[in-house]
Amino acid sequence: MSRYLPRSWLSTSNALLGFLIILGLSLSAVGKANADHPYPGGQYHLWSIHYDGVGGGEHACAQSDVGDGIVTHNYVQARIINTLRYDNPELDWHQRTGTNHLHFQMEDRYCDQLSSTEMQDIELRYRVKTDANAQSTCYSYGYDDATECAIDLGPVYIGNHVDSRAYRIIHSRDSIYDNDGTEWKRRHMVSHETGHALGLMDPPPCTDRSVMHTPYPYCPGNYAYRYPSDWDRDTVWELINKP
Amino acid sequence: MQATASYNRSGIWVTIMLSIIAALVWTLAIHRMGIGHTEVSRTNSILLTSNRDRLRICVQSYHPQVTNDQLSSFVRKSLARIQDHPDFYRSGLGTHAPVVDVGCPGPPRAGMPGFDWQDGMAPASSALVTSPSNYRVFVFVVSSDKVALPNGHSFWSTPQELYCYEGRCGEVTTALYIVPEELADLELASLRLAHAVGLWVDWHTRQMQSPIAKEDTR
Numbered sequence: 173m174s175r176y177l178p179r180s181w182l183s184t185s186n187a188l189l190g191f192l193i194i195l196g197l198s199l200s201a202v203g204k205a206n207a208d209h210p211y212p213g214g215q216y217h218l219w220s221i222h223y224d225g226v227g228g229g230e231h232a233c234a235q236s237d238v239g240d241g242i243v244t245h246n247y248v249q250a251r252i253i254n255t256l257r258y259d260n261p262e263l264d265w266h267q268r269t270g271t272n273h274l275h276f277q278m279e280d281r282y283c284d285q286l287s288s289t290e291m292q293d294i295e296l297r298y299r300v301k302t303d304a305n306a307q308s309t310c311y312s313y314g315y316d317d318a319t320e321c322a323i324d325l326g327p328v329y330i331g332n333h334v335d336s337r338a339y340r341i342i343h344s345r346d347s348i349y350d351n352d353g354t355e356w357k358r359r360h361m362v363s364h365e366t367g368h369a370l371g372l373m374d375p376p377p378c379t380d381r382s383v384m385h386t387p388y389p390y391c392p393g394n395y396a397y398r399y400p401s402d403w404d405r406d407t408v409w410e411l412i413n414k415p
Numbered sequence: 416m417q418a419t420a421s422y423n424r425s426g427i428w429v430t431i432m433l434s435i436i437a438a439l440v441w442t443l444a445i446h447r448m449g450i451g452h453t454e455v456s457r458t459n460s461i462l463l464t465s466n467r468d469r470l471r472i473c474v475q476s477y478h479p480q481v482t483n484d485q486l487s488s489f490v491r492k493s494l495a496r497i498q499d500h501p502d503f504y505r506s507g508l509g510t511h512a513p514v515v516d517v518g519c520p521g522p523p524r525a526g527m528p529g530f531d532w533q534d535g536m537a538p539a540s541s542a543l544v545t546s547p548s549n550y551r552v553f554v555f556v557v558s559s560d561k562v563a564l565p566n567g568h569s570f571w572s573t574p575q576e577l578y579c580y581e582g583r584c585g586e587v588t589t590a591l592y593i594v595p596e597e598l599a600d601l602e603l604a605s606l607r608l609a610h611a612v613g614l615w616v617d618w619h620t621r622q623m624q625s626p627i628a629k630e631d632t633r
Contacts, residue, residue, distance in 0.1 A: 283533070287568030292618045297533060312536060314543050314579035323534065324585025325574060327613050329461045329506040330626045334613065336585065340534055374582060 221295045221339075221369055229275035230369075232256075232296035233283040237305065238345045245282040248300045251348055253278035255362040263359055263399040265366070265408070273409065274370070291338075296369055297325075298341045298362075306344035319344040320361045322368045339369040360386075360398045367400070370408045379403075455546050457580035461506040461613045463587045464547045464578070469511035470612060471549055473519035476556040480595050483517045486556055489598055490515050496605035500614045501625040508612065519553040521575060525592055526561035535574030535590065544576045547587045552611045559594040569594075572611055589613075 221230060236248040256265055256276040265274050276296075279286065283297055291297075301309060303319055310321035319342075326337030347361035363383045368374075372384050378391035381403045385391045456465045472494070474486045494513055503509050524530050527537035535542040553575050562569045576588035591611040597604060606623065610616045615626040 284564075285566055287564065287566065288532070288570035288572065289568075289618055291533070312541055312543060313534070313577060314584040321584075323577060324583070325533075327461075327463055327586060327589075328615055328626075329502055329613050330615065334459060334461055334463065 221336075229277055230256075230296055231277050231279065231294050232298060233279040233281070233286060233291075233294045234298040234300070235282040235284055236300045238300060238302055240345075243300060243345050243349050248298065248348060249278050249282070251350065251358060252298050252362055255359050256366060259359075265363065265370070265400050265405060273412070295338050296341065296366065297338060298343060300343045300345060300348050303344045303346050306342050309342050313342075320347060320365055322365045341365045341369070356398045363400050367404065367408075371411045372404065372407065455578075455580075457578065457583075457587070461508055462551055463613075464549075466547065466549050467551060468549075470508050470513040470551055471516065472513065472552045472554060472612075473516045473548075473550045474554040475517065475519045475523075477523055478556045478558055478595055481556045481598065485598070486554065486593075487515055487517055489593075489601070489604065490554055490608070492601055493605040493608045496601070497609040497612070497614065497623065500609055500623040502614055506614070508614075516550070519550065519555070520548050521553060521588075523553075523555040523557055523561070523590065523592070524575075525555070525557055525570075525573065525590075532562075532564070532570040532573045535577070535586070542574055542577045543584075544578055544588075547576050547578045550588065551613070552589050552591055552608070554591045554593065554608075554611075556593050556595060556598075559596070562592050562594065571607055 232252065234245070234249045234252045236243050236245050238244075253276060258264075265276070279294060283291075283294070283299065286294065299309075300306075306319045307317075310318040313321055313323050315321045322339050322341045324336035325340055327334050328337050343361055343365070347357050350358060360383060364386065367384050372382070375385050375390040378385055378394065380391070380394045380396045381401050383397055383400045383404050385394055386397050387394045391397075454465075457463065458465050460467075462468075462470065472490060474483060474490050476483050476486045494515065497503060498509065522540060524535060524537045524540050524542070525532065527540055529539075530537040559569065562571065564570060571592050573590050573592070574586035574588070575590035576586070577584055578587040589611045591607060593604060593607075606616050606618075606621060609623050615624055616622070617624045
């Protein structure tokens with residue numbers, strides 16, 4: 173019996189080796205399937221947002237439902253457009269100049285002042301709520317335990333692909349209100365949720381070079397997630413400029 | 416020597432069998448991950464979900480002056496018009512004959528207390544579904560006060576069903592609201608129906624247009 177043990181062990185090790193090879197190949201295939209950060213079909217993803225028939229650009233409206241007299245409609249409009257465009261070119265979605273770059277514009281009126289037809293030109297619709305209401309709204313949209321979220325609205329056929337005419341983006345008061353030293357949180361939350369509308373996905377896989385790759389709940393230990401990175405800007409720029 | 420060869424052969428067979436079992440188990444696991452928690456998947460087609468084989472529209476009148484038969488006839492006429500949209504056939508909408516049914520498997524939320532027309536939600540009636548309807552559009556006739564906005568305008572289209580798939584949530588079914596007076600305007604209703612089924616409409620020129628110029632492959 174004992175003299176056969178090594179051969180038996182050899183058989184088992186062969187089997188184990190085969191199993192590991194198959195497992196490794198399978199894992200490798202799955203990794204590749206999820207390796208793109210843009211949404212599948214992302215070459216057209218920005219069409220309905222960027223080339224919307226009203227002169228190009230990303231049109232936004234913003235509204236506050238907070239009602240505390242501090243985080244007002246005007247406060248929210250200013251913080252969001254500043255995050256996207258004005259505050260600091262190194263920390264926002266600012267891109268290289270030239271054709272087909274992002275161009276955010278904030279509607280003067282808040283969202284509820286627009287008619288249904290006027291709203292067809294507004295692709296980014298920000299809504300700021302109290303922390304509890306933001307969480308319950310995100311929950312009602314299907315996102316458990318989130319205070320910031322985005323949903324796709326107005327599915328539309330744009331070639332060989334279906335995209336969305338607009339994005340409804342929910343933010344909590346906590347993330348929009350600038351307390352001492354919390355501007356990064358506002359920048360991160362607005363840039364991340366807007367990133368979805370610009371065609372970027374949440375992880376997996378994780379890298380530490382994207383505003384989409386937050387430590388919680390996706391990529392523990394990440395630190396380079398607070399602002400859109402050059403990689404984010406370049407990826408979106410490529411999406412816009414793909415033929 | 417013979418015994419050694421025999422054991423080597425048995426080792427190869429065990430290797431092959433275990434590898435096949437591993438591949439099968441892994442394939443099944445991938446398949447289950449792919450289908451997620453539900454049998455209905457979000458697709459890349461204009462019908463949006465895997466449980467829709469053709470364009471199906473349900474209609475229901477909630478106004479005493481309009482019968483369901485009148486509404487159904489009106490929607491069929493609108494459907495005939497949107498077949499002229501440059502993308503109607505190449506999007507796949509024309510592959511199978513569209514269906515118009517009377518009776519919708521969900522309520523009109525317009526007019527409900529706290530209704531938000533932009534996300535289609537009312538506190539007492541959620542638009543979030545665990546399984547989408549096989550109707551792409553619900554068409555309701557309601558009184559004009561149900562679709563009036565505080566700013567004096569009105570809305571005519573809202574999300575009817577929101578569905579989450581693979582971590583992303585969004586509109587998969589659209590509600591189109593018509594007030595009785597609008598039944599006299601087939602052109603406007605056709606534009607709105609085209610918009611609701613997911614075809615591009617340029618609202619500045621009020622034209623049914625293809626968003627991306629390409630050769631018509633009809």
